[in-house]
Amino acid sequence: MHEALARFLARRENRLARTIRAALSSAEAATCVHLDRHVLTVSEARMVLGSVAVRRQAVAAAIELARRWNNQRWAVSAAVSTPVAIVEDEWLAGDGDPAPPHVYVCIAARADACQPVPYGIGRDVSTAAAAARGLRDCRIRRGEVRVRYSAGEIGSGVWYFLPAALDPPPEVSADRWHMQTHAVSRCPVESVRPMSALAGDDAEDTALLGEMRDEALAFLVAQPWCRRVTGAYWGDGIGGVVAVFLFEFDAAPGASAMVSPAWCVVGDLPSLLLPCRGRHETPVDVLERYCGEMERWSASVLAGERGAGCAVVAAAPTVEHAEMLQSRVSALRDDVMPQLRLERA
Numbered sequence: 001m002h003e004a005l006a007r008f009l010a011r012r013e014n015r016l017a018r019t020i021r022a023a024l025s026s027a028e029a030a031t032c033v034h035l036d037r038h039v040l041t042v043s044e045a046r047m048v049l050g051s052v053a054v055r056r057q058a059v060a061a062a063i064e065l066a067r068r069w070n071n072q073r074w075a076v077s078a079a080v081s082t083p084v085a086i087v088e089d090e091w092l093a094g095d096g097d098p099a100p101p102h103v104y105v106c107i108a109a110r111a112d113a114c115q116p117v118p119y120g121i122g123r124d125v126s127t128a129a130a131a132a133r134g135l136r137d138c139r140i141r142r143g144e145v146r147v148r149y150s151a152g153e154i155g156s157g158v159w160y161f162l163p164a165a166l167d168p169p170p171e172v173s174a175d176r177w178h179m180q181t182h183a184v185s186r187c188p189v190e191s192v193r194p195m196s197a198l199a200g201d202d203a204e205d206t207a208l209l210g211e212m213r214d215e216a217l218a219f220l221v222a223q224p225w226c227r228r229v230t231g232a233y234w235g236d237g238i239g240g241v242v243a244v245f246l247f248e249f250d251a252a253p254g255a256s257a258m259v260s261p262a263w264c265v266v267g268d269l270p271s272l273l274l275p276c277r278g279r280h281e282t283p284v285d286v287l288e289r290y291c292g293e294m295e296r297w298s299a300s301v302l303a304g305e306r307g308a309g310c311a312v313v314a315a316a317p318t319v320e321h322a323e324m325l326q327s328r329v330s331a332l333r334d335d336v337m338p339q340l341r342l343e344r345a
Contacts, residue, residue, distance in 0.1 A: 002054045004044045005061040016072040017214040020107050032108035032115050040100040049094050059087050060137050062101035063145055063161050068221045070163035071229040081106040081116035085161040125149045144227050188261045191282040192233035192246045200239050208239025216245045216264040219271045225257035236283035236340055242267035244283035265290045269328050270314045287337055294329045298322040
Protein backbone atom coordinates (compact mmCIF):
# COMPACT_ATOMS: atom_id res chain seq x y z
CA MET A 1 0.00 0.00 0.00
CA HIS A 2 1.19 3.51 -0.82
CA GLU A 3 2.91 5.13 2.18
CA ALA A 4 0.46 8.06 2.30
CA LEU A 5 -2.47 5.62 2.58
CA ALA A 6 -0.68 3.53 5.20
CA ARG A 7 -0.07 6.69 7.25
CA PHE A 8 -3.73 7.63 6.89
CA LEU A 9 -4.98 4.30 8.27
CA ALA A 10 -2.47 4.41 11.13
CA ARG A 11 -3.49 7.86 12.40
CA ARG A 12 -4.79 7.89 15.95
CA GLU A 13 -7.40 10.49 14.99
CA ASN A 14 -9.00 7.85 12.75
CA ARG A 15 -10.05 5.85 15.80
CA LEU A 16 -13.78 6.39 15.98
CA ALA A 17 -14.08 7.08 19.71
CA ARG A 18 -11.36 9.74 19.53
CA THR A 19 -13.06 11.29 16.50
CA ILE A 20 -16.41 11.32 18.30
CA ARG A 21 -15.01 12.98 21.41
CA ALA A 22 -13.43 15.74 19.34
CA ALA A 23 -16.51 16.26 17.17
CA LEU A 24 -19.10 16.27 19.96
CA SER A 25 -17.12 18.31 22.48
CA SER A 26 -18.50 21.57 21.11
CA ALA A 27 -21.76 20.33 19.57
CA GLU A 28 -25.14 20.80 21.17
CA ALA A 29 -26.92 17.68 22.41
CA ALA A 30 -29.78 18.14 19.93
CA THR A 31 -27.51 18.42 16.87
CA CYS A 32 -25.58 15.91 14.82
CA VAL A 33 -22.12 16.18 13.27
CA HIS A 34 -21.35 15.07 9.72
CA LEU A 35 -17.82 13.71 9.25
CA ASP A 36 -16.27 13.24 5.82
CA ARG A 37 -12.73 11.81 5.96
CA HIS A 38 -10.69 11.72 2.71
CA VAL A 39 -7.95 9.09 2.47
CA LEU A 40 -5.58 11.48 0.66
CA THR A 41 -5.05 15.22 0.63
CA VAL A 42 -5.76 17.11 -2.59
CA SER A 43 -2.04 17.40 -3.35
CA GLU A 44 -1.40 13.71 -2.60
CA ALA A 45 -4.34 12.71 -4.80
CA ARG A 46 -3.02 14.72 -7.74
CA MET A 47 0.42 13.15 -7.38
CA VAL A 48 -0.88 9.55 -7.52
CA LEU A 49 -3.81 9.97 -9.91
CA GLY A 50 -1.83 8.51 -12.82
CA SER A 51 -1.26 5.20 -11.01
CA VAL A 52 -4.03 2.62 -11.40
CA ALA A 53 -2.58 0.58 -8.53
CA VAL A 54 -2.57 3.50 -6.08
CA ARG A 55 -6.07 4.58 -7.10
CA ARG A 56 -7.30 1.08 -6.26
CA GLN A 57 -5.33 1.11 -3.01
CA ALA A 58 -7.08 4.36 -2.09
CA VAL A 59 -10.45 2.69 -2.62
CA ALA A 60 -9.31 -0.21 -0.43
CA ALA A 61 -8.17 2.22 2.29
CA ALA A 62 -11.59 3.92 2.31
CA ILE A 63 -13.36 0.55 2.55
CA GLU A 64 -11.03 -0.47 5.38
CA LEU A 65 -11.74 2.70 7.38
CA ALA A 66 -15.49 2.26 6.88
CA ARG A 67 -15.18 -1.34 8.08
CA ARG A 68 -13.20 -0.32 11.17
CA TRP A 69 -15.65 2.41 12.07
CA ASN A 70 -18.55 0.00 11.58
CA ASN A 71 -16.93 -2.39 14.04
CA GLN A 72 -15.98 0.30 16.53
CA ARG A 73 -19.31 2.14 16.63
CA TRP A 74 -20.94 -0.48 18.89
CA ALA A 75 -18.52 0.27 21.71
CA VAL A 76 -18.94 4.06 21.88
CA SER A 77 -21.54 5.99 23.83
CA ALA A 78 -22.99 7.92 20.91
CA ALA A 79 -25.38 7.37 18.02
CA VAL A 80 -23.39 6.58 14.86
CA SER A 81 -24.76 5.99 11.37
CA THR A 82 -23.48 3.20 9.15
CA PRO A 83 -20.15 4.41 7.71
CA VAL A 84 -20.03 4.55 3.91
CA ALA A 85 -17.00 4.77 1.62
CA ILE A 86 -17.62 6.99 -1.40
CA VAL A 87 -15.72 6.84 -4.71
CA GLU A 88 -16.35 8.83 -7.88
CA ASP A 89 -16.21 7.31 -11.37
CA GLU A 90 -13.56 9.87 -12.30
CA TRP A 91 -11.28 8.54 -9.56
CA LEU A 92 -11.53 4.99 -10.87
CA ALA A 93 -10.80 6.19 -14.40
CA GLY A 94 -8.10 8.68 -13.39
CA ASP A 95 -9.88 11.47 -15.28
CA GLY A 96 -9.94 15.19 -14.50
CA ASP A 97 -9.31 16.35 -10.95
CA PRO A 98 -11.55 14.09 -8.85
CA ALA A 99 -11.83 14.06 -5.08
CA PRO A 100 -10.04 11.07 -3.53
CA PRO A 101 -12.12 8.31 -1.92
CA HIS A 102 -13.66 9.35 1.38
CA VAL A 103 -15.68 7.94 4.27
CA TYR A 104 -18.84 9.57 5.60
CA VAL A 105 -20.50 9.04 8.96
CA CYS A 106 -23.02 10.97 11.05
CA ILE A 107 -22.70 11.09 14.84
CA ALA A 108 -24.80 12.57 17.62
CA ALA A 109 -24.98 12.43 21.38
CA ARG A 110 -28.58 11.18 21.16
CA ALA A 111 -30.13 8.65 18.79
CA ASP A 112 -33.03 10.94 17.87
CA ALA A 113 -30.55 13.64 16.77
CA CYS A 114 -28.61 11.43 14.35
CA GLN A 115 -29.80 12.42 10.87
CA PRO A 116 -27.32 11.12 8.28
CA VAL A 117 -27.21 12.25 4.68
CA PRO A 118 -28.92 9.48 2.63
CA TYR A 119 -25.74 8.20 0.98
CA GLY A 120 -25.84 4.70 -0.42
CA ILE A 121 -28.71 5.38 -2.84
CA GLY A 122 -28.78 3.88 -6.31
CA ARG A 123 -28.77 0.25 -7.31
CA ASP A 124 -27.00 -2.73 -5.80
CA VAL A 125 -24.03 -3.95 -7.82
CA SER A 126 -23.01 -7.60 -8.07
CA THR A 127 -19.54 -8.80 -7.20
CA ALA A 128 -18.89 -9.61 -10.88
CA ALA A 129 -19.99 -6.15 -12.01
CA ALA A 130 -17.80 -4.49 -9.40
CA ALA A 131 -14.83 -6.64 -10.45
CA ALA A 132 -15.37 -5.58 -14.05
CA ARG A 133 -14.69 -2.00 -12.97
CA GLY A 134 -11.48 -3.04 -11.19
CA LEU A 135 -13.12 -3.29 -7.75
CA ARG A 136 -11.74 -6.65 -6.66
CA ASP A 137 -11.37 -6.02 -2.94
CA CYS A 138 -11.53 -9.30 -0.99
CA ARG A 139 -14.09 -7.80 1.41
CA ILE A 140 -16.47 -7.31 -1.52
CA ARG A 141 -15.99 -10.91 -2.66
CA ARG A 142 -16.69 -12.21 0.86
CA GLY A 143 -19.89 -10.21 1.12
CA GLU A 144 -18.57 -8.06 3.96
CA VAL A 145 -19.20 -4.90 1.95
CA ARG A 146 -22.31 -4.02 -0.03
CA VAL A 147 -21.68 -2.10 -3.27
CA ARG A 148 -24.14 0.39 -4.74
CA TYR A 149 -23.88 2.67 -7.74
CA SER A 150 -25.69 5.89 -8.56
CA ALA A 151 -25.42 7.18 -12.12
CA GLY A 152 -25.01 10.91 -12.63
CA GLU A 153 -26.94 13.10 -15.02
CA ILE A 154 -24.04 13.42 -17.48
CA GLY A 155 -22.86 9.84 -17.53
CA SER A 156 -20.45 9.64 -14.60
CA GLY A 157 -21.61 8.36 -11.25
CA VAL A 158 -20.68 7.56 -7.67
CA TRP A 159 -19.88 4.23 -5.99
CA TYR A 160 -20.93 3.55 -2.40
CA PHE A 161 -19.39 0.84 -0.22
CA LEU A 162 -21.32 -0.01 2.92
CA PRO A 163 -20.00 -2.52 5.50
CA ALA A 164 -22.33 -5.46 6.00
CA ALA A 165 -25.18 -4.46 8.28
CA LEU A 166 -25.15 -5.63 11.88
CA ASP A 167 -28.33 -6.33 13.84
CA PRO A 168 -28.89 -2.94 15.51
CA PRO A 169 -30.06 -0.32 13.02
CA PRO A 170 -27.87 2.79 12.60
CA GLU A 171 -30.16 4.94 14.73
CA VAL A 172 -29.71 2.76 17.84
CA SER A 173 -27.15 4.17 20.24
CA ALA A 174 -24.38 2.04 21.71
CA ASP A 175 -25.91 2.17 25.19
CA ARG A 176 -29.29 0.95 23.92
CA TRP A 177 -27.58 -1.74 21.87
CA HIS A 178 -25.76 -3.07 24.92
CA MET A 179 -28.81 -2.87 27.16
CA GLN A 180 -31.01 -4.65 24.61
CA THR A 181 -28.68 -7.37 23.36
CA HIS A 182 -25.81 -7.70 25.83
CA ALA A 183 -27.48 -7.88 29.21
CA VAL A 184 -25.38 -9.45 31.95
CA SER A 185 -27.32 -12.70 31.63
CA ARG A 186 -26.18 -12.97 28.01
CA CYS A 187 -22.53 -12.05 28.52
CA PRO A 188 -20.40 -14.97 27.34
CA VAL A 189 -18.28 -14.81 30.52
CA GLU A 190 -19.60 -14.25 34.04
CA SER A 191 -16.90 -11.80 35.10
CA VAL A 192 -17.39 -9.22 32.30
CA ARG A 193 -19.88 -6.37 31.92
CA PRO A 194 -21.30 -4.52 28.92
CA MET A 195 -18.85 -1.96 27.56
CA SER A 196 -21.27 0.81 28.55
CA ALA A 197 -20.44 -0.06 32.19
CA LEU A 198 -16.76 0.81 31.75
CA ALA A 199 -15.69 3.07 34.62
CA GLY A 200 -12.53 3.74 36.60
CA ASP A 201 -11.95 5.04 40.09
CA ASP A 202 -12.29 8.65 38.95
CA ALA A 203 -12.82 10.73 35.80
CA GLU A 204 -9.16 10.55 34.77
CA ASP A 205 -9.01 6.78 35.21
CA THR A 206 -12.22 6.38 33.22
CA ALA A 207 -10.85 8.53 30.38
CA LEU A 208 -7.65 6.48 30.24
CA LEU A 209 -9.61 3.24 30.21
CA GLY A 210 -11.70 4.62 27.36
CA GLU A 211 -8.54 5.21 25.34
CA MET A 212 -7.41 1.66 26.12
CA ARG A 213 -10.79 0.34 24.94
CA ASP A 214 -10.20 2.15 21.64
CA GLU A 215 -6.71 0.64 21.44
CA ALA A 216 -8.06 -2.87 22.08
CA LEU A 217 -10.74 -2.50 19.41
CA ALA A 218 -8.21 -1.15 16.92
CA PHE A 219 -5.86 -4.05 17.68
CA LEU A 220 -8.60 -6.63 17.07
CA VAL A 221 -9.97 -4.99 13.93
CA ALA A 222 -6.44 -4.81 12.49
CA GLN A 223 -6.16 -8.61 12.51
CA PRO A 224 -6.49 -9.85 8.90
CA TRP A 225 -8.98 -12.56 9.90
CA CYS A 226 -11.34 -10.26 11.82
CA ARG A 227 -14.38 -9.55 9.63
CA ARG A 228 -16.50 -7.65 12.15
CA VAL A 229 -16.92 -7.18 15.90
CA THR A 230 -20.31 -8.34 17.20
CA GLY A 231 -19.88 -7.85 20.95
CA ALA A 232 -17.63 -5.86 23.28
CA TYR A 233 -17.29 -6.26 27.05
CA TRP A 234 -15.40 -4.61 29.88
CA GLY A 235 -13.26 -6.87 32.06
CA ASP A 236 -10.96 -5.03 34.44
CA GLY A 237 -7.92 -2.80 34.59
CA ILE A 238 -6.17 0.36 35.72
CA GLY A 239 -6.12 3.34 33.39
CA GLY A 240 -2.79 3.83 31.63
CA VAL A 241 -1.35 0.61 33.08
CA VAL A 242 -3.22 -2.48 31.87
CA ALA A 243 -6.77 -3.36 30.84
CA VAL A 244 -8.59 -6.54 29.85
CA PHE A 245 -11.51 -6.63 27.41
CA LEU A 246 -13.55 -9.44 25.88
CA PHE A 247 -14.76 -9.37 22.27
CA GLU A 248 -17.10 -11.43 20.15
CA PHE A 249 -16.47 -11.34 16.42
CA ASP A 250 -16.92 -13.02 13.07
CA ALA A 251 -13.64 -14.46 11.80
CA ALA A 252 -12.61 -15.49 8.32
CA PRO A 253 -11.70 -19.19 8.14
CA GLY A 254 -8.02 -19.97 8.32
CA ALA A 255 -5.30 -21.46 10.48
CA SER A 256 -4.37 -18.11 12.04
CA ALA A 257 -7.93 -17.09 12.92
CA MET A 258 -8.96 -16.96 16.56
CA VAL A 259 -12.23 -18.42 17.84
CA SER A 260 -14.81 -16.01 19.27
CA PRO A 261 -14.96 -14.83 21.99
CA ALA A 262 -11.41 -13.77 22.81
CA TRP A 263 -9.71 -11.61 25.41
CA CYS A 264 -7.59 -8.60 24.54
CA VAL A 265 -4.94 -7.25 26.93
CA VAL A 266 -3.61 -3.75 26.30
CA GLY A 267 -1.60 -1.22 28.27
CA ASP A 268 2.00 -0.32 28.99
CA LEU A 269 2.98 -3.70 27.53
CA PRO A 270 2.59 -5.39 24.13
CA SER A 271 -1.07 -5.93 23.18
CA LEU A 272 -2.14 -9.56 22.94
CA LEU A 273 -5.26 -11.57 22.05
CA LEU A 274 -5.94 -14.72 24.06
CA PRO A 275 -8.64 -17.36 23.50
CA CYS A 276 -11.40 -17.53 26.09
CA ARG A 277 -11.34 -20.70 28.20
CA GLY A 278 -14.89 -20.67 29.51
CA ARG A 279 -17.61 -18.74 31.33
CA HIS A 280 -15.84 -18.81 34.68
CA GLU A 281 -12.53 -17.30 33.56
CA THR A 282 -11.74 -13.92 35.16
CA PRO A 283 -9.65 -10.96 33.96
CA VAL A 284 -7.01 -11.79 36.57
CA ASP A 285 -6.87 -15.34 35.18
CA VAL A 286 -6.31 -13.80 31.76
CA LEU A 287 -3.49 -11.62 33.09
CA GLU A 288 -1.83 -14.72 34.55
CA ARG A 289 -1.91 -16.33 31.11
CA TYR A 290 -0.68 -13.09 29.54
CA CYS A 291 2.32 -12.99 31.89
CA GLY A 292 3.10 -16.60 31.05
CA GLU A 293 3.07 -15.88 27.31
CA MET A 294 5.32 -12.83 27.71
CA GLU A 295 7.73 -14.76 29.94
CA ARG A 296 7.97 -17.57 27.39
CA TRP A 297 8.69 -15.10 24.61
CA SER A 298 11.36 -13.34 26.67
CA ALA A 299 13.02 -16.63 27.61
CA SER A 300 13.02 -17.73 23.97
CA VAL A 301 14.64 -14.49 22.81
CA LEU A 302 17.29 -14.62 25.56
CA ALA A 303 18.05 -18.20 24.51
CA GLY A 304 18.67 -17.04 20.96
CA GLU A 305 15.48 -18.59 19.54
CA ARG A 306 13.91 -15.21 18.61
CA GLY A 307 10.48 -16.09 20.01
CA ALA A 308 9.94 -19.13 17.78
CA GLY A 309 6.80 -21.04 18.74
CA CYS A 310 5.65 -18.28 21.12
CA ALA A 311 2.84 -15.77 20.96
CA VAL A 312 3.41 -13.01 18.42
CA VAL A 313 4.76 -10.01 20.32
CA ALA A 314 4.81 -6.55 18.73
CA ALA A 315 8.48 -5.96 19.54
CA ALA A 316 11.77 -6.79 17.88
CA PRO A 317 13.21 -10.04 19.32
CA THR A 318 16.26 -8.41 20.92
CA VAL A 319 17.88 -9.00 24.29
CA GLU A 320 17.09 -5.41 25.27
CA HIS A 321 13.38 -5.83 24.56
CA ALA A 322 13.25 -9.23 26.26
CA GLU A 323 14.83 -7.91 29.45
CA MET A 324 12.57 -4.85 29.43
CA LEU A 325 9.50 -7.05 29.02
CA GLN A 326 10.60 -9.32 31.85
CA SER A 327 10.83 -6.29 34.14
CA ARG A 328 7.35 -5.05 33.17
CA VAL A 329 5.79 -8.48 33.58
CA SER A 330 7.36 -8.77 37.02
CA ALA A 331 5.82 -5.42 38.01
CA LEU A 332 2.46 -6.57 36.64
CA ARG A 333 2.58 -9.75 38.72
CA ASP A 334 3.88 -8.15 41.92
CA ASP A 335 2.12 -4.78 41.98
CA VAL A 336 -0.88 -4.62 39.65
CA MET A 337 -2.54 -8.03 39.82
CA PRO A 338 -2.64 -8.19 43.64
CA GLN A 339 -4.33 -4.79 43.58
CA LEU A 340 -7.00 -6.02 41.15
CA ARG A 341 -7.59 -9.15 43.24
CA LEU A 342 -8.00 -7.06 46.41
CA GLU A 343 -10.37 -4.53 44.80
CA ARG A 344 -12.61 -7.24 43.34
CA ALA A 345 -12.62 -9.53 46.36
